[in-house]
Amino acid sequence: MSETAWRLTIFLGVLLIMVLWEFFSPKRKPRYSRKQRWPANLAIVAVDTVLLRIIAPVGLTGVALVASENGWGLFHYLSKAGTEMPFWLAMGVSIVLLDIVIYWQHRLFHRIPLLWRMHRVHHADPDFDVTTGLRFHPAEIVLSFFIKAAAILALGAPALGVIVFEIILNACSLFNHGNVALPKPVEKLVRKVLITQELHRIHHSTEKEETNSNYGFSVSWWDHLFRSFTAKPKAGSDNVDIGLNEYRDAKLTTKLWGLLKIPFTRN
Secondary structure: OOHHHHHHHHHHHHHHHHHHHHHHOOOOOOOOOHHHHHHHHHHHHHHHHHHHHHHOOOHHHHHHHHHHHHOOOHHHHHHHOOOOOOHHHHHHHHHHHHHHHHHHHHHHHHHOHHHHHHHHHHHOOOOOOHHHHHOOOHHHHHHHHHHHHHHHHHHOOOHHHHHHHHHHHHHHHHHHOOOOOOOHHHHHHHOOOEOOHHHHHHHOEOOHHHHOOOOOOOEOHHHHHOOOOOOOOOOOHHHOOEOEOOEOOHHHHOOHHHHHHHHHOOO
16 A cells, blocks of 8 residues: 555544544534534645645655655764664654654744744634644645655654654644543543643633643643643633634634635734
């Protein structure tokens, strides 16, 4: 099976599981129906995908292969110096370091005003469900690609490690944006390793100090390590106000053209 087939199969499988879970056991009653929100959230994914194919047709795996062919990056340098790292270790280290890069990328997108203008498209979603995990402005997607590409080149990350990392990242984003809740005893254990729905819902709170916490997309370790972890929201799990107070107009927050315009509005 090709890389594309593997990635698409796992992506669609996780998406289907989360959609069914939300349908049969939703955590919260949404402000808007799926019919009102999902077309824009799914359409922006299509825009992102087409744009990336045009700008970077080789993808991140291609970047890793180019680094390998030219001997670029830390792991290839170590190999030339006679201290080659075992493949399995290079893979594991690559996945961990790329995840830390994504954590800091996410944190900077909140802290730097110009980057926040792009990222607020994601946070302006008035509801929180699996499609929120897909809702990113094309400008952010393109910039994120180049940040990850730079990290892959610097590391000389193996192509297989990049594929596994991308699969994990996408699956975790779908999982932790779900409008669902794990049983409390299970959630208490899972959050020690992964960012759960309960933790990531806090990140989508209208409370600024809560929004500026729980930046992890996969594991919760980096939020603990870099002191950005929030265990509980002020309003309680069932009463977190989702979205951005300055973006409550449905024409902006639930329509594709509105999502594309958000970075250029003055709010």
